[in-house]
Amino acid sequence: MAGKILRLKAPLGRDLLLGVLFLAVVVALLEGVVRTDLARDLLPAPSLGIGHRFLDLKFETMDRLAENEGPVHCVFLGTSQMAVALNPEEFSSSFRQVTGRPVRAFNFGIAGISLPSYQQLLDIMVTDYHPRLVVVGVFPPNFSADEKEGAQSRIRASQWLRYRLGQFSPEGWLIEHLRLYRYILRARQWLEQPDLDALVQASERLMSPYGFTNFPNRANTRPLIPDPRRLRRFKKMLAEFAVADSRLEELDRLLATDGRTDLVVVEMPVHPLFRSLYAGGERDHHRTMEIIAHRVRARGIPFIPADNPEFERDDMWLQTNHMNARGAEFFSRWLGGEIGRRVAEGHLQDPSGRPR
Amino acid sequence: MNVHTLPFLVFTALILALYYLLPRRYQHPLLLAASYLFYSTFAWWFAAALALVTAVTYGCGQGIAARGRPRLWLAVGLAVNLAGLVSFKAAAFLHIETTDAVSRFGLPTEINSLRILLPIGLSFYVLQAISYLLDLYRRQLDGPGSWMELALYLSYFPKLTAGPIEKTTDFFPALRATRIVDNTLVSKGVCLVLIGLLRKVVVADTLLLAIPPAVFQSPEEFSSWALLYWLVIFAFGLYNDFCGYTNIVRGVSSLFGIDLTRNFNNPFMFRNIADLWTRWHVSLSTWLRDYIFFPLSRALLKRRPSPRNLLNVSLPLLVTMVASGFWHGSQLNFLVWGVWMGLLMTAERLVALYRPVKPAHQRSRLARVAAFVYFRIVVFAGLIVFVLDLTTAGRYFAALANNTAGAMPDMRIALALLPGLFIDVAQATGRRETVFLDWPLGIRVLLTALALAAVLVFAQSRPGTAFIYQGF
Numbered sequence: 001m002a003g004k005i006l007r008l009k010a011p012l013g014r015d016l017l018l019g020v021l022f023l024a025v026v027v028a029l030l031e032g033v034v035r036t037d038l039a040r041d042l043l044p045a046p047s048l049g050i051g052h053r054f055l056d057l058k059f060e061t062m063d064r065l066a067e068n069e070g071p072v073h074c075v076f077l078g079t080s081q082m083a084v085a086l087n088p089e090e091f092s093s094s095f096r097q098v099t100g101r102p103v104r105a106f107n108f109g110i111a112g113i114s115l116p117s118y119q120q121l122l123d124i125m126v127t128d129y130h131p132r133l134v135v136v137g138v139f140p141p142n143f144s145a146d147e148k149e150g151a152q153s154r155i156r157a158s159q160w161l162r163y164r165l166g167q168f169s170p171e172g173w174l175i176e177h178l179r180l181y182r183y184i185l186r187a188r189q190w191l192e193q194p195d196l197d198a199l200v201q202a203s204e205r206l207m208s209p210y211g212f213t214n215f216p217n218r219a220n221t222r223p224l225i226p227d228p229r230r231l232r233r234f235k236k237m238l239a240e241f242a243v244a245d246s247r248l249e250e251l252d253r254l255l256a257t258d259g260r261t262d263l264v265v266v267e268m269p270v271h272p273l274f275r276s277l278y279a280g281g282e283r284d285h286h287r288t289m290e291i292i293a294h295r296v297r298a299r300g301i302p303f304i305p306a307d308n309p310e311f312e313r314d315d316m317w318l319q320t321n322h323m324n325a326r327g328a329e330f331f332s333r334w335l336g337g338e339i340g341r342r343v344a345e346g347h348l349q350d351p352s353g354r355p356r
Numbered sequence: 357m358n359v360h361t362l363p364f365l366v367f368t369a370l371i372l373a374l375y376y377l378l379p380r381r382y383q384h385p386l387l388l389a390a391s392y393l394f395y396s397t398f399a400w401w402f403a404a405a406l407a408l409v410t411a412v413t414y415g416c417g418q419g420i421a422a423r424g425r426p427r428l429w430l431a432v433g434l435a436v437n438l439a440g441l442v443s444f445k446a447a448a449f450l451h452i453e454t455t456d457a458v459s460r461f462g463l464p465t466e467i468n469s470l471r472i473l474l475p476i477g478l479s480f481y482v483l484q485a486i487s488y489l490l491d492l493y494r495r496q497l498d499g500p501g502s503w504m505e506l507a508l509y510l511s512y513f514p515k516l517t518a519g520p521i522e523k524t525t526d527f528f529p530a531l532r533a534t535r536i537v538d539n540t541l542v543s544k545g546v547c548l549v550l551i552g553l554l555r556k557v558v559v560a561d562t563l564l565l566a567i568p569p570a571v572f573q574s575p576e577e578f579s580s581w582a583l584l585y586w587l588v589i590f591a592f593g594l595y596n597d598f599c600g601y602t603n604i605v606r607g608v609s610s611l612f613g614i615d616l617t618r619n620f621n622n623p624f625m626f627r628n629i630a631d632l633w634t635r636w637h638v639s640l641s642t643w644l645r646d647y648i649f650f651p652l653s654r655a656l657l658k659r660r661p662s663p664r665n666l667l668n669v670s671l672p673l674l675v676t677m678v679a680s681g682f683w684h685g686s687q688l689n690f691l692v693w694g695v696w697m698g699l700l701m702t703a704e705r706l707v708a709l710y711r712p713v714k715p716a717h718q719r720s721r722l723a724r725v726a727a728f729v730y731f732r733i734v735v736f737a738g739l740i741v742f743v744l745d746l747t748t749a750g751r752y753f754a755a756l757a758n759n760t761a762g763a764m765p766d767m768r769i770a771l772a773l774l775p776g777l778f779i780d781v782a783q784a785t786g787r788r789e790t791v792f793l794d795w796p797l798g799i800r801v802l803l804t805a806l807a808l809a810a811v812l813v814f815a816q817s818r819p820g821t822a823f824i825y826q827g828f
Contacts (some may be wrong), residue, residue: 008771171816
């Protein structure tokens with residue numbers, strides 16, 4: 001019956017078959033090429049398709065660090081505050097002074113992420129890099145019920161992150177296993193999202209091999225000049241601020257790592273002007289931090305408050321919640337000392353040991 | 357289920373397998389069932405509306421063929437079909453207008469309960485129903501055919517949602533003919549599907565998604581250059597979107613051994629407005645020409661047999677283009693666009709009547725460039741009215757004229773045009789849609805690999821973006 005309508009003869013579909021074969025060979029060859037060190041050095045950072053100026057870069061930079069220098073012992077997780085305030089090199093140097101042990105640290109601070117995103121990133125990080133210690137930076141607005149979604153929507157939409165968190169998708173698989181595909185995504189980003197690509201390029205220039213975002217020198221050490229627009233935004237948010245139960249539950253989920261890594265939660269310092277924006281001023285800020293600290297300590301996890309008086313100085317700040325280079329150097333060394341002291345006193349395991 | 361998605365590919369593969377396996381007498385029932393199943397995936401009542409149109413058209417067709425009262429049956433058939441089309445279009449218009457009015461008074465738009473959805477493809481199959489009735493009445497068809505043939509003519513799934521609008525005189529014989537699917541037809545079909553996917557997934561979606569939404573909402577925020585640039589990007593996006601759709605469905609139909617009308621022929625290379633309509637959405641232009649322009653011209657010429665009479669020249673063109681505008685939508689901007697196109701074509705016709713146009717090679721280079729620029733300006737001006745409501749279109753024109761000091765936009769997205777332009781140039785020079793099949797094996801393999809890679813890469817991140825013309 002089939003012969004009545006179909007009159008096919010060989011070589012049917014030869015072009016298509018040869019095209020597929022040719023494509024497979026070219027992909028295999030190019031995949032080999034982009035995995036070489038030379039290609040890595042010459043090409044811009046590939047993309048994971050998340051569409052965030054920092055997220056793609058941080059994973060790539062951390063990969064390189066692990067490949068070039070060995071396992072990453074300690075990871076700092078937080079928002080843009082963490083990204084610009086914690087220089088892992090300064091931290092390591094300070095830590096070494098206290099403990100006599102070297103530690104390889106990486107700053108995974110990402111602008112605009114929220115607590116659920118922390119948890120997702122932490123899962124991937126612990127699976128891939130096995131850090132012994134993860135330091136989570138917290139900041140009261142992370143606990144507001146109406147905290148903006150920020151990067152969360154992009155993270156939720158990311159095929160790669162969803163794949164990594166157990167939800168299969170062909171694109172997620174391609175991104176995970178084909179480095180060439182990551183370069184194609186970067187090329188598409190250049191073509192389709194020029195503004196984002198320019199931001200990624202700028203971030204690439206500013207980011208150290210340890211994930212620290214070093215703002216250009218001019219802005220780096222200048223004293224604080226409050227930005228009225230940011231102040232208005234924060235004032236609006238903090239005037240009726242209350243810690244949301246749902247956020248605390250998200251914090252609980254984040255801290256439940258089942259012993260896969262040690263955790264420390266650190267309060268990210270803010271300028272006094274920021275604290276004065278609460279309806280009840282400084283008092284409200286401290287009360288908020290006490291609620292968070294209590295929740296953290298209840299799970300047996302160390303909480304480090306940002307109680308150093310040096311953080312009050314104007315010349316440490318770029319904005320009311322972002323430190324400048326001087327502030328970053330001081331904060332990094334201070335935190336290195338604080339964590340080093342806890343390790344030396346036996347309150348924390350030494351992160352510089354063999355990775356798990 | 358859109359025609360460029362994986363579910364459609366799987367659906368088509370299954371139907372094709374059954375189609376090739378079944379004896380010929382079961383092939384039409386299979387195609388009909390597949391078509392209704394496909395249509396039901398959008399909404400079950402779309403299929404019910406299609407069945408109703410089919411039943412009414414078939415009944416009236418039987419009446420016309422019986423020669424008892426053919427004119428009455430024709431009138432009933434036309435009235436029912438046109439009433440269906442007009443009421444859905446008007447309801448959609450009313451919905452937009454009342455929503456606007458309600459929101460203008462600061463009231464929540466949810467109170468506007470008039471939610472009428474135009475069935476996808478209705479505008480296309482109603483025109484085919486009308487051509488069936490008229491062709492039957494004018495005895496251009498050899499009898500009314502079976503209900504199965506008519507039902508398939510209206511519902512054949514590759515062309516159901518956005519055409520091409522087939523002629524009865526092409527489609528019915530194609531259904532009756534012995535169909536042979538050989539290597540040539542399969543190669544052509546696969547080539548067309550690949551070209552269509554490339555146009556839609558890689559070119560059109562990339563261009564259309566890159567356009568900042570504010571361009572068509574707050575044009576005053578953009579420089580003249582940016583407005584011009586994004587308008588051109590939109591035009592090419594729209595073209596590749598619709599042409600991509602047509603390529604895919606024609607390719608799929610080839611695999612069933614049924615040839616569908618070519619809808620596009622390098623439309624941006626048009627030499628004048630009349631020429632544009634022989635290149636853009638050809639099946640609609642042909643329908644309008646056969647069922648509105650020609651009958652009206654003939655009727656007017658009978659009354660005043662002078663081809664230079666202003667009414668004879670202008671009225672058929674104006675009515676045809678206004679009808680084309682209304683077919684796209686009942687909003688005022690479509691009607692204004694129709695009048696604008698009708699006036700341009702009338703002017704073109706009058707000039708040609710009194711001063712015949714020389715062939716291109718006899719004209720100076722300056723004249724050719726001037727004509728090229730002029731025709732693109734007037735067509736793109738029409739496009740602004742076509743795309744935007746009249747108020748926003750006015751603001752767009754004002755911003756185009758006033759914001760000349762602004763900066764040029766980042767133009768890298770235009771690179772996405774390259775595959776589309778490459779296909780256009782190859783097809784124009786080779787004078788064949790599937791010219792690539794004549795090229796040497798090495799180049800064919802290379803192009804196949806590139807096209808597959810591009811489609812696979814781009815389809816990953818945005819599967820199933822709807823086709824613009826399905827909205828009409």
